[in-house]
Amino acid sequence: MSFEHLIWSNLKRKKLRTLLTVLSVTIAFVLFGLLSSIKQALTGGVSLEGANRLVVQHKVSIIQLLPVSYKERMERIPGVAAATHQTWFGGYYQDRKYFFMQSPVVPEEFLGMHPELILPPEQKQVWLRTRTGAIVGRKTAERFHWKLGDRVPIQTPIWAKGDGSAAWDFDIVGIFDGKEKTDDTMSLFFHYDYFDEARGRGKGEVGWFTVRVKDPAQAAAVAKLVDGEFENSPEETKTEPEGAFLQAWVKQIGNIALMTAAILGAVFFTILLVTGNTMSQAVRERTGELGVLKAIGFTNGRVLALVLAESCLLAALGGGLGLGAACILVPALAKPLSAMLPMFFFPVRDLVAGSGICLGLGVASGLFPALQATRLRVADALRRM
Amino acid sequence: MNANGTLVRVDGVEKVFHRGSEEIHVLRDLRLEVPAGEFLALMGPSGSGKSTLLNLIGGLDRPSRGTVTVGGEQTGAMSDRHLAAWRARHIGFVFQLYNLLPVLTAERNVELPLLLTHLSRAERRKHVETALAVVGLSHRAKHYPRTLSGGEQQRVGIARAIVTDPTLLLCDEPTGDLDRKSGDEVLDLLQALNREHGKTVIMVTHDPHASARASRTVYLNKGQLSDRPVD
Numbered sequence: 001m002s003f004e005h006l007i008w009s010n011l012k013r014k015k016l017r018t019l020l021t022v023l024s025v026t027i028a029f030v031l032f033g034l035l036s037s038i039k040q041a042l043t044g045g046v047s048l049e050g051a052n053r054l055v056v057q058h059k060v061s062i063i064q065l066l067p068v069s070y071k072e073r074m075e076r077i078p079g080v081a082a083a084t085h086q087t088w089f090g091g092y093y094q095d096r097k098y099f100f101m102q103s104p105v106v107p108e109e110f111l112g113m114h115p116e117l118i119l120p121p122e123q124k125q126v127w128l129r130t131r132t133g134a135i136v137g138r139k140t141a142e143r144f145h146w147k148l149g150d151r152v153p154i155q156t157p158i159w160a161k162g163d164g165s166a167a168w169d170f171d172i173v174g175i176f177d178g179k180e181k182t183d184d185t186m187s188l189f190f191h192y193d194y195f196d197e198a199r200g201r202g203k204g205e206v207g208w209f210t211v212r213v214k215d216p217a218q219a220a221a222v223a224k225l226v227d228g229e230f231e232n233s234p235e236e237t238k239t240e241p242e243g244a245f246l247q248a249w250v251k252q253i254g255n256i257a258l259m260t261a262a263i264l265g266a267v268f269f270t271i272l273l274v275t276g277n278t279m280s281q282a283v284r285e286r287t288g289e290l291g292v293l294k295a296i297g298f299t300n301g302r303v304l305a306l307v308l309a310e311s312c313l314l315a316a317l318g319g320g321l322g323l324g325a326a327c328i329l330v331p332a333l334a335k336p337l338s339a340m341l342p343m344f345f346f347p348v349r350d351l352v353a354g355s356g357i358c359l360g361l362g363v364a365s366g367l368f369p370a371l372q373a374t375r376l377r378v379a380d381a382l383r384r385m
Numbered sequence: 386m387n388a389n390g391t392l393v394r395v396d397g398v399e400k401v402f403h404r405g406s407e408e409i410h411v412l413r414d415l416r417l418e419v420p421a422g423e424f425l426a427l428m429g430p431s432g433s434g435k436s437t438l439l440n441l442i443g444g445l446d447r448p449s450r451g452t453v454t455v456g457g458e459q460t461g462a463m464s465d466r467h468l469a470a471w472r473a474r475h476i477g478f479v480f481q482l483y484n485l486l487p488v489l490t491a492e493r494n495v496e497l498p499l500l501l502t503h504l505s506r507a508e509r510r511k512h513v514e515t516a517l518a519v520v521g522l523s524h525r526a527k528h529y530p531r532t533l534s535g536g537e538q539q540r541v542g543i544a545r546a547i548v549t550d551p552t553l554l555l556c557d558e559p560t561g562d563l564d565r566k567s568g569d570e571v572l573d574l575l576q577a578l579n580r581e582h583g584k585t586v587i588m589v590t591h592d593p594h595a596s597a598r599a600s601r602t603v604y605l606n607k608g609q610l611s612d613r614p615v616d
Contacts, residue, residue, distance in 0.1 A: 001493045009486075009488040009489055012488065013487075013488050289484070292480075294445075295445055296472065296473060297469050297474075297498060297501050298469065299469040300465060301466070302501075378440075378445040378446070379445050379446050
């Protein structure tokens with residue numbers, strides 16, 4: 001026999017109670033996996049942020065446009081390595097529910113600014129010379145079953161062409177991937193020249209600029225210089241780190257991280273009470289037996305370890321099953337949800353965090369009963385056999 | 386054990402319990418010497434302090450005043466951790482209600498104290514087999530306590546008490562919950578352990594039939610010891 005056998009035997013003492021507790025912990029961790037995946041799906045694009053990139057938008061709001069000529073002025077500001085621009089196109093494919101991000105860009109500048117996007121060199125060359133060419137992220141290409149050479153119509157309620165038409169045709173000439181799994185591969189990018197020439201209004205104006213700074217440590221100072229450059233002009237600017245800019249986008253659909261944390265917090269607090277209650281009950285029922293263990297020479301430390309190990313095993317069983325089930329369930333759900341949530345997957349960092357939470361749950365739920373067990377006076381405990 | 390062969394020395398021991406503001410003096414200026422190899426019966430009415438005295442000798446509790454010395458070591462001076470290790474090495478406890486762990490088989494109950502030693506799995510198995518053979522229960526090794534009779538459970542309890550080969554066996558009413566036949570078997574066993582294996586036994590009982598098996602009987606009443614029964 002070993003201590004592990006003793007711990008396992010104690011857990012098997014009330015099989016139904018143990019089973020129900022394990023099940024409740026399992027369900028909590030399945031929920032954890034699903035919520036983490038939903039959070040990932042909704043905020044995944046945020047990881048596009050680069051530590052050395054700033055976003056410059058109109059001071060009033062992102063809807064207000066900026067003159068494209070700002071680019072040269074920005075590039076003359078000390079500390080700025082490069083600048084490029086994008087514009088919100090706001091289009092959809094076939095039906096409004098098939099909405100995704102599109103933006104006109106200057107291809108070479110854009111690819112230079114975003115090295116995290118991987119585009120095969122031959123596709124890049126084709127894109128540079130194809131005026132109506134567009135590159136699309138792998139997720140969106142798979143979502144709509146697009147392949148190289150396809151001509152796809154995108155409708156936009158924002159940008160009508162000079163002839164009044166809202167339908168824009170693009171030739172898919174490249175499909176890009178992200179360096180990391182969390183990099184955004186849902187967007188479509190096309191030539192600014194084609195866009196500017198064809199649009200019916202707003203010529204020479206763009207949505208926002210992305211600025212790469214020479215030294216990330218000087219980003220805040222450069223941001224001030226940029227805003228200073230355009231101060232008192234008709235189009236004043238607001239410059240902020242790219243991460244903050246993308247977070248602002250995400251906040252438009254609510255503070256997902258906060259909501260997820262609140263739901264998880266409530267779930268785990270409930271589970272903590274359930275598991276803690278189970279452990280307290282188990283210790284109370286075994287007061288006499290713990291007295292025997294102490295009488296035959298088990299130290300307080302050993303009794304503490306026994307009770308804690310039991311609660312940790314309980315949490316590990318439930319947590320392991322829950323996280324395992326989430327790992328199976330999330331990929332199974334990813335396909336049917338791909339149209340709505342293309343970045344729906346269970347991130348490894350959340351799996352690791354879940355394992356840590358699982359251990360924390362075991363310690364937190366077992367600590368109080370374990371301390372109770374160590375405080376037992378042997379003579380009193382033996383009378384409660 | 387000291388030079389004159391005394392294994393247990395209780396010297397001027399007092400034990401006071403507190404119930405709210407009330408002080409309850411359970412033992413008063415108690416003195417007792419138990420030579421090594423003795424089988425001592427400790428008798429007295431309920432509430433006389435027999436079990437309290439046994440707990441003090443076994444290091445399960447500490448005296449309010451006075452000293453308890455076992456094998457030359459003063460238990461009151463030891464830390465909790467040291468005391469636990471000392472109990473594991475030197476004391477075997479036998480309880481009235483057997484106090485076996487219901488989730489473990491007989492052999493695993495007996496093995497429990499050995500988990501605190503550095504013995505290998507094979508060595509522990511050998512010790513367990515020997516202890517179960519001494520109490521005549523080798524054939525019941527794989528049985529859970531609920532499938533054993535009261536007498537058998539107490540013999541498993543005795544096997545657990547002797548498996549580490551302790552110096553001193555402390556038995557708190559070991560036959561108190563048994564019928565006469567099973568009780569006799571347990572007393573035979575304790576007597577054999579005392580006579581054939583040289584174990585020092587201190588047994589709390591209020592059964593004269595049980596105390597008759599001991600080599601000496603002392604009587605405890607109102608916290609004080611005497612050599613004669615209390616009227």
